[in-house]
Amino acid sequence: MEGYGGPLARRLEAVGSCLESEGVASREVFLRLVDKTPREEYGDYGFPLMRFAGGRDLEGVLSKVKDCVEALGVNGVSLSIHRGFLNLKFNEDIIGGEAISLYEKGWRVDVIKVGGAEAKNIVVEHTSANPVHPLHIGHARNASLGDTLARMLEARGHRVVRRYYVNDVGRQMAVVVYGFKMLNTTPRDVAATLKTKVDHAIGWVYALTHTAVDFALARKNMIEEDLNLLASTLARLRERGSPELADKIIGAVLSLEDPEAEVSKIMLRYEMGLEPEKSLVRSIAEAALEGFRETLEKLGVEFDYWDWESDIVWSGLLAGVLNELSRSGFTKVHKGTVALDTAAVIRDVVEGDSVLRESIKLPRGFEVPPMVLYRSDGTTLYWTRDIAYSIYKFQHSKADRVINVVAVEQKLPQLQIRLALAAIGRVREAANMIHYEYEMVNLPGRAMSGRRGEYVTLDELLEEAEARAFYEVKARNPDLEEETARNIARKVAAGAIRFSLVQPGALKPLTFDTAKVLNFEENTGPYLQYTHARASNILEKHGPIKYELANPKTYSEPLRRNILITALAYPMISAKAADELRPEDLAAYLLKLADIFNKWYQKDSVIHEKDPGAREAKATLVKLVKDTLSSGLTLLGVTPLERM
RNA sequence: GGGCCCGUAGCUCAGCCAGGAUAGAGCGCCGGCCUCCUAAGCCGGCGGUCGGGGGUUCAAAUCCCCCCGGGCCCGCCA
Numbered sequence: 001m002e003g004y005g006g007p008l009a010r011r012l013e014a015v016g017s018c019l020e021s022e023g024v025a026s027r028e029v030f031l032r033l034v035d036k037t038p039r040e041e042y043g044d045y046g047f048p049l050m051r052f053a054g055g056r057d058l059e060g061v062l063s064k065v066k067d068c069v070e071a072l073g074v075n076g077v078s079l080s081i082h083r084g085f086l087n088l089k090f091n092e093d094i095i096g097g098e099a100i101s102l103y104e105k106g107w108r109v110d111v112i113k114v115g116g117a118e119a120k121n122i123v124v125e126h127t128s129a130n131p132v133h134p135l136h137i138g139h140a141r142n143a144s145l146g147d148t149l150a151r152m153l154e155a156r157g158h159r160v161v162r163r164y165y166v167n168d169v170g171r172q173m174a175v176v177v178y179g180f181k182m183l184n185t186t187p188r189d190v191a192a193t194l195k196t197k198v199d200h201a202i203g204w205v206y207a208l209t210h211t212a213v214d215f216a217l218a219r220k221n222m223i224e225e226d227l228n229l230l231a232s233t234l235a236r237l238r239e240r241g242s243p244e245l246a247d248k249i250i251g252a253v254l255s256l257e258d259p260e261a262e263v264s265k266i267m268l269r270y271e272m273g274l275e276p277e278k279s280l281v282r283s284i285a286e287a288a289l290e291g292f293r294e295t296l297e298k299l300g301v302e303f304d305y306w307d308w309e310s311d312i313v314w315s316g317l318l319a320g321v322l323n324e325l326s327r328s329g330f331t332k333v334h335k336g337t338v339a340l341d342t343a344a345v346i347r348d349v350v351e352g353d354s355v356l357r358e359s360i361k362l363p364r365g366f367e368v369p370p371m372v373l374y375r376s377d378g379t380t381l382y383w384t385r386d387i388a389y390s391i392y393k394f395q396h397s398k399a400d401r402v403i404n405v406v407a408v409e410q411k412l413p414q415l416q417i418r419l420a421l422a423a424i425g426r427v428r429e430a431a432n433m434i435h436y437e438y439e440m441v442n443l444p445g446r447a448m449s450g451r452r453g454e455y456v457t458l459d460e461l462l463e464e465a466e467a468r469a470f471y472e473v474k475a476r477n478p479d480l481e482e483e484t485a486r487n488i489a490r491k492v493a494a495g496a497i498r499f500s501l502v503q504p505g506a507l508k509p510l511t512f513d514t515a516k517v518l519n520f521e522e523n524t525g526p527y528l529q530y531t532h533a534r535a536s537n538i539l540e541k542h543g544p545i546k547y548e549l550a551n552p553k554t555y556s557e558p559l560r561r562n563i564l565i566t567a568l569a570y571p572m573i574s575a576k577a578a579d580e581l582r583p584e585d586l587a588a589y590l591l592k593l594a595d596i597f598n599k600w601y602q603k604d605s606v607i608h609e610k611d612p613g614a615r616e617a618k619a620t621l622v623k624l625v626k627d628t629l630s631s632g633l634t635l636l637g638v639t640p641l642e643r644m
Numbered sequence: 645g646g647g648c649c650c651g652u653a654g655c656u657c658a659g660c661c662a663g664g665a666u667a668g669a670g671c672g673c674c675g676g677c678c679u680c681c682u683a684a685g686c687c688g689g690c691g692g693u694c695g696g697g698g699g700u701u702c703a704a705a706u707c708c709c710c711c712c713g714g715g716c717c718c719g720c721c722a
Contacts, residue, residue, distance in 0.1 A: 029662080038665060048664060083665055130722070170722060337720060366647045367718090375720040382722050409716055411648070439649080440716080472684070492684090504657060507649060509715060516656085516671085520684050524670090530684045538681050588658065591669080602677090602686045622681095644684075 005112040005571035007098040008090070011077040012045070012572070015088060018068035024061055025052040031572075034088075043080065043087035044565050050084030058084065092561045096552035099568060100620050104547040109567075109627040111635075112575040113157035122158045123397045124150040126405035127296070127303075128165040131288030132176045133203030135295050136455040137512050138407070138441045144501040144637065145438055145583065146405035147301045151635045152578035152586070161397045162303045165389060168285045169309045170382055174267040176202060177281050178259075179209030181266075182252040183245060187287040193242050197459060199291025202284060204241045205249070207453030211237065212253040213260060214451075233452050240453070264377065271379050273314050281310075295458050299494050300637045305396075312388050318380065321388040321424070325373065330423040332370070339370040342416060345423045359431040360418050371416040383413040387420045394429050401432045403581070408437040408507070436581060438506035461514065465493030468518045469526075473644060488644050492526050495638035499525025502636055503587045528633055529641045531594040534601060535626035536642045541607050542619050550620050551613030559600040563621055566593050570628045574635065583636065590632045597625045 005013075012034060016027035025033075030047060037046040049058060058081050065086075066079055076094030080087050113119075126146020129139045147162070154160040167173070183190070183205070191201035211233050218226040238246035253259045270277040289306065296302070312318050325331055325340065330348075332341045346368065350357050362368070373384045393402045406414060414435040421430035443456060470489035473480065480488075500517045503524075504510060520526040539545075555561050570589070577586040606622060609615035630640040 033662065038668090042665070046665080050664075051662090085665065167722070172722070335720075339720095363647050368647095369718060372720055377720085379720090381720070407716090408649070410722080412717055413722090437649090476682070476684080508657075509650070511656090513656090519671090521671095524684090526684060530682080534682060534685080541681055584658085588669085595669085598685060599687090601681080605681055607681050644682085 005575070006102070006107075006109075006568050007076070007095045008565070008568040009112060009572050011074055011090065011095075012088070014069050014072050014074040015065065015077065015079070018065045018072070019047075019052075019086075021068060022061060022064050024049070024056075024065075037085075037087060042082055042085065043078075043089035045088040046085040047088075048084065049081070049086040058086075062086065090565060092555040092564055093552050095568065096555040096564050096617070099564070099624065100547050100550045100552060100617070103545075103620060103623065109570060109624065109631050111152070111155040111157075111578065111631070112571045115157075119157045119159065120400040121161070121398050122153050123161050123163055123393045123399045123402040124153070124405065125163045125165055125393065125402065126150075127292075127301070128167065128406075129292065130167045130170075130172050130450075131199075131202070131285040131292070132172045132206040133450040133453070133455070134197070134199045135292055135458040136450075137443070137458060137461060140299065140458050140461075140497060141438060141441050141501045141510065142405055142407070143296060143299060143301045144498045145436070145506055147299075147637050148498075148502050148583040148635065149403060149405070149436065149581055151637065152574070152581075152583065155631075155635055156575060156578040161305065161399070163305045163307055163393060163397075164303045166285060166289065166306055166308045167382065168281055169267075169271055169313060169380075169385060171263065171267055172206070173281055173285065174263045174270065175210050175213065176206040177266050177270075177277065177284060178213075178263050179205040179249055180284060181280070182209075182249050187284055190242075190245065193245065197291045197294070199288045199295075200457065200459070202288045202291075203450070203457075204237065204453060205245075207451060208234070208237050208241070208246055208249050209253065210451045211453075212250050213263065215250075216253055216256070216259050219254075237453050268377060268379055270310070271313055273310075295462070298462055298490065299458075299498055300639070307389065307392070309385055309389065312385055312392060313380070317392060318385055318388040321391060322373065322380075322384070324424040325387075325420065328423050328425075331373070334370045334372060337372055337376055338374050339372045340416070340420055340423060342368040342370055342419050345419045349422045349427075350419070353427070356422065356427055356431050360422070361415065361435075368415065368419065369412075371413075371420065383417060386413070387417050390417055390421060390433055391426065391429065394426075394432075399432075401434060402429075403434045403436050405436045405438065408439055411435065411437060434581075436506070439509040441501075441510045441512050443512055456512075456514070461497065462493055464514065465496055465518050466490055469493045469496070469520070472520060477643075488641060491639040491641055492520065492529060492644060495525035495529055495633075496520065497525075498637045499528070499587065502583045505582075505584050525633075525636075525638045526644075528590055528594050528629060529638065530644055531597055532626060532629045532633065532640045533642060533644045535597065535622050535629065538606050538622050539619065539626065540642075542615075542622075545619045545623060546612075546616050547620065549612050550616035551611075552617060554611075554614040554617045555621075557604070559596065559604065560618065560621060563593075563596050563600060563625060566596055567621075567624045567628045570632065574632065586632055586635060590629060590636075593625065593628060 016030035019025045019030050020027040034045050034047045037043055062079060062081050076091040078089050124146055127139055127143045129135055150160050150162050187198045187202050190205060191198040194201050211230055215230040218230055266277055270281050330341050330345050331338055350360060374380060393399060418430045418433055466489050469492040470485060473485045473488050496517050555564050573589045574586055606618045609618060633640045
């Protein structure tokens, strides 16, 4: 049953094919535009036929399509015209009967799979936080979106590879290494002293060192205002961690004439792969990543590959790409260093290729600034290395598409990287590198800053959510064992956070309200988990469903009918959400389904139903809802719960 | 100055790409519902000049133009 979308999809596809053969609208357009009607009396689904009729008599089109659908042997759907819309109404007896017998044969609710050649190799690169401070809520949005996209595309039938890019080459990493050098100790030791996770310890050293270096710089330049601010930041960080260790770092930094130079030296030597910087950077970054993995696991996020930026440099891949770039003739000297002449690339490569122009997303009338490729000291820049990494992602995974889940503020560098790829003749890669952009997450009342140690960590948030969820679970199930309740609380907490970050569109700036996410009584992930638990509970009490007894005629009751029609749309809805990279559509759909189910739950008992035909039909409906929620929640990375 | 994104109910948002049927949810607020499958639920009520103005169209929240407000970017940071 590969690619089979169930009783509803089959009928919609038939109507679409008939519209196509009648020359009214393509099947694809029909499936894209057909949607639930605003009012029940019109039918279940409607399609704005008047847009496509082009003066043809709509009633005439209707009767032709009707004949066509009938000729295809498709029953259970009736067609009508109302105010220019082609409306479809399903026969719940036939549709429901079909669903019941499918279940009997072991059908599983699932996303419609793409067929053979349509299945692509897709790389999703996401999270990729620098290993210099713990993950915070912004990274959680990235991870939730990225992981959900990966899950949806995989369920759609694509071959998906999840990659994490470890940025260990830049200045940030050098700063933290400089800090540890002065302490002459390891992240693990600092973590033991501070009694924190190792990535939190690294974040503390990073913030302290960075601020101390900035302080030294401000002192040199005699900027009074900055000095005061930086001094108070240092004092705050010192108190929050270990004053002794803090004084060691601050003292060492301030004793130097030019601490910046020390940082640059570390950066330069690491990029060249020299010891001891090489093992120092690696061991610190590795320790931070260990902390990240622990946090991400709680959110159900895993990666197939952890790609080190330094490996891109040391393997010679970067040098090769730089060589290609310089031979391309698209580089020029800009402000005393080498830059990619983006204007020339646009003029000579992009303008003449309308497909490329479209896919590369070049804003009209926008002059793309030249892309500086090297610092004056000869080291490379983040985006320069990212050009090489982009090629690596395509090559290593034999990727057809690469999706980069990267914050919207990196829009320009992402565009410049696509231009660089085009410049060296990698037009296919340029056109298939997708920047999935998302807006920043703000905290009410304050800005986040890793450099100053100003952030709410994901670990803290998870802990708080777990505690709150545990309290709620215990209140509802006093008899539940400690460990079971704890486990449920963990899933509820993670589900609440993931759902809240994926539900709004990615381009909505998000103000993260902790209290709101932890309030489980809203329209949230826990609400869906709860609905799933209710459905599970019914099925558990009901026992095995006797499909042969189930009477689909009982689906004529309006609420049951609504659930049937809504639930059976899942294979199509989820497929579309995957194709359009819109997890928020899936989230909205699941909420809708849960709403209808809960409404029904309130007034129509399953296990107290006397009539066996009705009872088994209802139980089948419950199973349909449960399976649908289970599949959809899993795609969103929210664990479906049997009990809560 | 230039480019992009956002602006819809008191709050958070969906609908805009592909114009059409009385603009939808949730929260909050007010009032109800647990001898009956889990009340993290359900029912009822209040609440909108779709930021403003112009244009295209039989039809505009949706398309085009101008303006206003907020955000991001235009670094030899990432």
